[in-house]
Amino acid sequence: MPEDEAHHALKVLRKKIGDKITVVDGKGGEYESIFENVNVLNCKLKIINRKNNIGGFLKHSIHIGISPPKSHDRLEWFIEKSVELGIQEISFILTENSERKNVKLNRILKRTISSMKQSLKALIPKINDIIPVKEFMENCINNEKFIAYLGEEERNHLIKLAPAQGDYCILIGPEGDFSASEIKKSQKFGFQQVTLGANRLRTETAAVAACHILNLVNEK
Incomplete structure (x- = not known):
């Protein structure tokens, strides 16, 4: 996880090891994940479920x-x-x-x-x-x-x-x-x-x- 995103997740949202979070890749993928490492400089997530077409793909x-x-x-x-x-x-x-x-x-x-x-x-x-x-x-x-x-x-x-x-x-x-x-x-x-x-x-x-x-x- 990028450092700025990790800082928000860990210092503002107070996420801990094992907590769930949903992240997106900006290309249409949405991922339900859990925290494996909660170091701001080396924050790691484990993907447990992937969803496509989330957040409003339109037919136009x-x-x-x-x-x-x-x-x-x-x-x-x-x-x-x-x-x-x-x-x-x-x-x-x-x-x-x-x-x-x-x-x-x-x-x-x-x-x-x-x-x-x-x-x-x-x-x-x-x-x-x-x-x-x-x-x-x-x-x-x-x-x-x-x-x-x-x-x-x-x-x-x-x-x-x-x-x-x-x-x-x-x-x-x-x-x-x-x-x-x-x-x-x-x-x-x-x-x-x-x-x-x-x-x-x-x-x-x-x-x-x-x-x-x-x-x-x-x-x-």
Whole structure:
């Protein structure tokens, strides 16, 4: 067991030799284990039962490309809530109106792992470093591609366009939204313009709302 995890188990949870604990590997495996050694620097577990598909594997997949908000606290809030909602992949995109040009991947990964454990998931979402939005569009391989846009032209609601059991990707722009040229490029690469509703949402709120909507589509 990693030292930081061992410290929490032994010093906070007060686990002793023979006590049971459930651990996950981040790849979909969940393991019921017992403590064999309770030294923080050399904590060892014995696996007594292995379970697969625990913590919310879904029949659909969600990949969000998001222009990270300026506030790191708000970014971490998005990470926490999207993991709770079962997201599989998060990519950070650089747009013309982006407020943040880089992200701290190590810090984000730690928050992702923490959220995975707290929400009893067994799968760590894939986290991708920030890239230009055009490059993201070119390389997106998801079957169902959407872009949330605040433009005045008529758009369908995401819940109407998204089919059940889809392999989804949705782009969420910055506070200043996507530019007209970015919207034009998205159409070239097969992204459908959608609305998430009548309310004007912050970037991170819109991303979480999109996750929830796509989950609702699959509960019909």
